[in-house]
Amino acid sequence: MNEEDKRIDDFLSFIEKRIISPIDETDINESCTATLLLIFAAIDSLSKITCGDNEFELYKEKKGNRKRFVGFLEGVMNKKYKNFKEEIYNLRNDMVHTGINTKVILSKNVNDVKHLQKENGYLWINTKQFFKDFTETFEKIKTVIGNKRTFYINAKNRLKSFNIINIDRDEYDEAIPSTGPDDSFF
Numbered sequence: 001m002n003e004e005d006k007r008i009d010d011f012l013s014f015i016e017k018r019i020i021s022p023i024d025e026t027d028i029n030e031s032c033t034a035t036l037l038l039i040f041a042a043i044d045s046l047s048k049i050t051c052g053d054n055e056f057e058l059y060k061e062k063k064g065n066r067k068r069f070v071g072f073l074e075g076v077m078n079k080k081y082k083n084f085k086e087e088i089y090n091l092r093n094d095m096v097h098t099g100i101n102t103k104v105i106l107s108k109n110v111n112d113v114k115h116l117q118k119e120n121g122y123l124w125i126n127t128k129q130f131f132k133d134f135t136e137t138f139e140k141i142k143t144v145i146g147n148k149r150t151f152y153i154n155a156k157n158r159l160k161s162f163n164i165i166n167i168d169r170d171e172y173d174e175a176i177p178s179t180g181p182d183d184s185f186f
Contacts (some may be wrong), residue, residue: 032106047072
């Protein structure tokens with residue numbers, strides 16, 4: 001595996017290990033807020049390799065997050081999300097910046113069939129269905145990358161080296177903060 005492919009593989013593995021697996025395998029999925037925050041973080045990251053060159057240039061100028069995020073919902077997620085992209089982007093902003101949801105009804109009930117429907121003027125989001133749809137989208141992105149198509153080319157050209165610190169949790173009794181990368185890996 002060449003260095004560029006390894007970087008792409010590391011990026012995708014990072015999303016699987018730090019976002020998808022914790023939601024899928026721990027009690028994080030019992031919190032609508034925590035689930036959405038992680039999904040929104042993943043969309044923010046993935047949208048940097050699924051967006052067009054113009055949107056990526058805006059990102060580099062510290063602009064255009066809305067365009068990338070909404071573009072991901074509109075063009076990469078399944079078509080149901082296209083109809084509610086503005087409400088979901090506004091929810092993302094509310095959740096990321098305040099941790100408070102004020103305009104959307106959230107549910108985690110597996111029997112809930114109201115996902116992406118309006119009720120009394122509010123959008124209804126089932127976070128377990130959102131997660132399922134997101135993971136299906138993630139698998140499609142991996143397939144496109146594996147076929148060396150557009151997202152692969154974007155990732156190859158946009159991803160820089162990672163500075164990921166892995167710590168064996170059994171060796172420590174308390175959390176140790178990561179110094180993080182000097183620069184974003186994009």
